[in-house]
Amino acid sequence: MSGSITVEQLHDILEDIGFRYITIIQEDVTDEYANKWGHELDLKKYIKRGKILAVK
Amino acid sequence: MNQKQEAVKRLYREIALSGKLYSSLSEEENIEKIKKLSESLGYDPEDIESEANMGLGCGNPLENAHVKAGEIIVDLGCGKGLDTFKAAKIVGDTGQSVGIDRLFEMVDKAKEIARKRKFHNTKFIQSEIDQIDLPDDYCDCVISNCVINLVDDKKKVYQEIYRILKPNGRVSISDIIQYHALPADIKDDPKLHAT
Numbered sequence: 538m539s540g541s542i543t544v545e546q547l548h549d550i551l552e553d554i555g556f557r558y559i560t561i562i563q564e565d566v567t568d569e570y571a572n573k574w575g576h577e578l579d580l581k582k583y584i585k586r587g588k589i590l591a592v593k
Numbered sequence: 594m595n596q597k598q599e600a601v602k603r604l605y606r607e608i609a610l611s612g613k614l615y616s617s618l619s620e621e622e623n624i625e626k627i628k629k630l631s632e633s634l635g636y637d638p639e640d641i642e643s644e645a646n647m648g649l650g651c652g653n654p655l656e657n658a659h660v661k662a663g664e665i666i667v668d669l670g671c672g673k674g675l676d677t678f679k680a681a682k683i684v685g686d687t688g689q690s691v692g693i694d695r696l697f698e699m700v701d702k703a704k705e706i707a708r709k710r711k712f713h714n715t716k717f718i719q720s721e722i723d724q725i726d727l728p729d730d731y732c733d734c735v736i737s738n739c740v741i742n743l744v745d746d747k748k749k750v751y752q753e754i755y756r757i758l759k760p761n762g763r764v765s766i767s768d769i770i771q772y773h774a775l776p777a778d779i780k781d782d783p784k785l786h787a788t
Contacts, residue, residue, distance in 0.1 A: 540597065540743060540745065541742040541769040541770055542742075542747060547770065550747060550748045553748070554748070554752055555755060556751075556755065556764075561770070563770055563772070566769075567630075567633035567634065568633070569626075569629050570630065570633070570634075570651055573626075578775075578779065582773060583771070583774075583775050584769050584770065584772055584775075585769075585770045585772045586651045586652050586768070586769060586770065587766075587768055587770040588652060588654075588765075588766075588767060589764060589765075589766040589767070590763070590765055590766075591763065592761060592762070592763045592764075593758040593759070593760060593761060593762045593763070
């Protein structure tokens, strides 16, 4: 999780490689996920979950 | 292998072998917690009850994958195969659903479930996801659930995905995205990297 990258960095990677129709939808992580993996951090302040869609 | 990648392997190996996502809780408490986690991600009751469900995802990649009968789907970081089996039901006998995981322990459990539940259209391969043991132009769609963030070189992973996809093939991936930078001491903690 702490190795995650920003949506801009991810978009650039996909574009550089040649993917087309790139869509990255960001949503809050669920409460259940934040509670499980938060290690006492308020995770929702730092990360989101992304739906990453693209075509070769 | 660096310290962070060792931490990733150690954590997921422990979960594969113990079957417990919450190590301090009982088996029953684990089942209940994993159910709630999976419900929150939009999985249906049949998936939630599956022995392949470990509650490790952060989304539901098949939701937007538009998988069709006869297609070949590759699931990167498949664990015990929750999404691989879900895809296998959709592609049917004329298609194939392939699960890839770096851990032998995960692949072994997934193969056992496939045998037991007679999923003849699945294949499980132990392989790193930044060096995938599959040929070029192999599949119609790549899915993955909350795994790529764990890998050091994300570009290498996406290059591999591009390589194994057929022309016009697609990806539908759920993964963690950084929204605000984590505090440095937290970011460098191998435990936080692994989760």
